[in-house]
Amino acid sequence: MVYKTVILEEAKEDIKKARAYYRKILKSLSKRFTADIKEIVAKIRNKPFNFGFRFDEFRTANLSVFPYQIHYIVDEANSTIIIFAVLHAYRDPNFVELRMVKR
DSSP: OOOEEEEOHHHHHHHHHHHHHHHHHOHHHHHHHHHHHHHHHHHHHHOGGGSOEEETTEEEEEOSSSSEEEEEEEEGGGTEEEEEEEEETTSOHHHHHHHHHTO
16 A cells, blocks of 8 residues: 655754755755655555654654765555654754654
8 A cells, every 4th residue: 555645844844944055065965865765655655664663652763875864654544644743863862852752
């Protein structure tokens, strides 16, 4: 079963900031970052339970190339993946946890 995907505004903003950062370094990096996001989101949509829990019901999927993680929950009742954040993997764990908890 392929799940629907909802990317919250805060997560979209995370993606925009990361893309802008990589674009400043090299335009092709920004494109590769976007492709990496799409690749992992596709994997999450197809097999959302393959990725481990990080906080409470929040799961985390690592990007393949870039040091970022997608934080999401699975709404089984509606067959939906809700992406809450796309954050650098080395971000302060307290920041990540606080951001997830405030949801």
